[in-house]
Amino acid sequence: MNRKNGFRYVFRRAWSWPGSVEEFVSTLLISPSLHVACGSSRVGDVRVDAFVNADVRGDMVHLPFRDCTFMSVLIDPPWHMPYHLRPKLAKELARVLRPDGVLVFNAPWRIRLRTLRLVDVFWADAPAWRNCPLVMVYRKLA
Numbered sequence: 692m693n694r695k696n697g698f699r700y701v702f703r704r705a706w707s708w709p710g711s712v713e714e715f716v717s718t719l720l721i722s723p724s725l726h727v728a729c730g731s732s733r734v735g736d737v738r739v740d741a742f743v744n745a746d747v748r749g750d751m752v753h754l755p756f757r758d759c760t761f762m763s764v765l766i767d768p769p770w771h772m773p774y775h776l777r778p779k780l781a782k783e784l785a786r787v788l789r790p791d792g793v794l795v796f797n798a799p800w801r802i803r804l805r806t807l808r809l810v811d812v813f814w815a816d817a818p819a820w821r822n823c824p825l826v827m828v829y830r831k832l833a
């Protein structure tokens with residue numbers, strides 16, 4: 692536990708999205724949208740990050756929102772996050788999504804959760820995407 696900020700797990704910001712990546716992911720969002728671990732990005736109706744100034748200061752695995760609040764959730768998590776936290780993160784993202792809502796996920800691992808179905812995969816072969824050229828879109832089952 693990091694006593695200073697009260698979060699259980701601590702990750703640092705490693706990289707920010709270039710404009711073209713922001714533009715693309717915005718096209719996948721439906722309002723009301725939540726951007727988790729938003730860093731310096733301005734995309735999303737509500738932006739939450741543990742360390743960066745955002746609309747809400749919060750931990751991605753304990754989001755301060757009620758169940759089924761958002762029609763879309765966007766996340767570019769710290770990619771070095773430990774394996775054991777990934778299912779926990781997925782469950783938390785699904786929890787705040789409304790049924791039929793979409794999760795836009797920019798990370799190099801696959802989510803496996805009964806309530807989320809993979810509906811789209813975008814792969815980009817352009818310099819702006821060199822860090823993680825993969826965007827997966829999951830739909831929350833009704």
Ligand SMILES: C[S@@+](CC[C@H](N)C(=O)[O-])C[C@H]1O[C@@H](n2cnc3c(N)ncnc32)[C@H](O)[C@@H]1O
Nearest residue numbers: 702704707708728730731732741742750751767
């Ligand atoms: C890969 S960066 C996201 C960068 C973002 N796409 C951008 O364009 O700036 C990951 C972000 O996760 C945030 N973060 C790290 N641990 C977190 C946690 N436990 N809860 C919420 N956000 C966290 C970091 O502060 C960082 O901004």
